[in-house]
Amino acid sequence: MAYYLAVLILIRLTGGLMLERKGDQRMNFAQLTGQDDAALIQFDGYFLHPDAVDDWSSLQFNATQAGFDLAIASAYRSFSRQLLIWNEKATGIRPVYDGKGQPLPVDTLSPTDLVFAILRWSALPGGSRHHWGTDLDVYDRSAVADDYVVQLNDEEVQPGGVFAALHDWLDQRIENQQSFGFYRPYITTALSQSEKPMGIAAERWHLSHRPSAGLFSQELTRDALYRVIESQPEMQLQSTVLAHLDEIFTRFINASAIG
Numbered sequence: 001m002a003y004y005l006a007v008l009i010l011i012r013l014t015g016g017l018m019l020e021r022k023g024d025q026r027m028n029f030a031q032l033t034g035q036d037d038a039a040l041i042q043f044d045g046y047f048l049h050p051d052a053v054d055d056w057s058s059l060q061f062n063a064t065q066a067g068f069d070l071a072i073a074s075a076y077r078s079f080s081r082q083l084l085i086w087n088e089k090a091t092g093i094r095p096v097y098d099g100k101g102q103p104l105p106v107d108t109l110s111p112t113d114l115v116f117a118i119l120r121w122s123a124l125p126g127g128s129r130h131h132w133g134t135d136l137d138v139y140d141r142s143a144v145a146d147d148y149v150v151q152l153n154d155e156e157v158q159p160g161g162v163f164a165a166l167h168d169w170l171d172q173r174i175e176n177q178q179s180f181g182f183y184r185p186y187i188t189t190a191l192s193q194s195e196k197p198m199g200i201a202a203e204r205w206h207l208s209h210r211p212s213a214g215l216f217s218q219e220l221t222r223d224a225l226y227r228v229i230e231s232q233p234e235m236q237l238q239s240t241v242l243a244h245l246d247e248i249f250t251r252f253i254n255a256s257a258i259g
């Protein structure tokens with residue numbers, strides 16, 4: 001009995017179970033799910049994982065030499081931020097869009113339909129790659145006016161879009177393994193190679209730093225996600241999410257972790 005008590009106290013004191021990382025970096029459950037940003041460092045006004053900073057700087061420098069101004073539109077997002085977005089969509093404060101970008105009548109959808117409609121454009125709190133500081137949404141600042149509001153939509157990054165040239169250059173760097181560990185985790189697996197001559201990938205603006213994101217994506221299991229959602233009584237649609245977590249995990253989380 002005394003032994004178990006001692007172990008419990010030890011776990012309390014050390015802030016929970018620490019997950020070993022390669023080298024001397026350590027990662028805990030709170031970091032995995034966006035609830036602890038203490039290990040992140042500020043760069044260019046954004047929070048990044050320390051292991052990703054040097055590689056990001058190198059990629060930015062190379063982009064400058066190629067005539068682009070590779071900039072961050074979004075990096076780390078906390079669990080509480082993602083939860084706020086989720087709850088505002090679930091309650092109709094923020095619009096929920098269909099696949100064509102048209103607003104949906106939220107109050108007429110079943111809870112299940114609403115969950116999957118939100119997931120079409122928003123990450124599940126706890127399940128976002130943006131919780132890790134390893135993933136960035138990027139754009140070319142030199143391609144637009146100073147007052148341009150970055151949309152992060154397909155129109156900007158597809159052929160003819162304002163940021164298409166940057167992304168073509170990034171594609172080349174990634175393919176030639178000259179992207180300092182950055183890659184596109186949201187590849188469109190549904191398309192065959194022959195259908196991808198334009199190099200269009202889902203969320204083409206989203207880059208991930210594989211050396212630092214790799215362990216996070218391994219640790220973010222279905223059970224880890226269940227644990228974090230279950231611990232959030234203020235989360236809207238919580239029971240519906242938990243009831244469908246297997247499908248949500250397979251379709252929206254694990255699929256992106258493979259790339």
Ligand SMILES: [Zn+2]
Pocket residue numbers: 130135136137203205206207
């Ligand atoms: Zn993103």
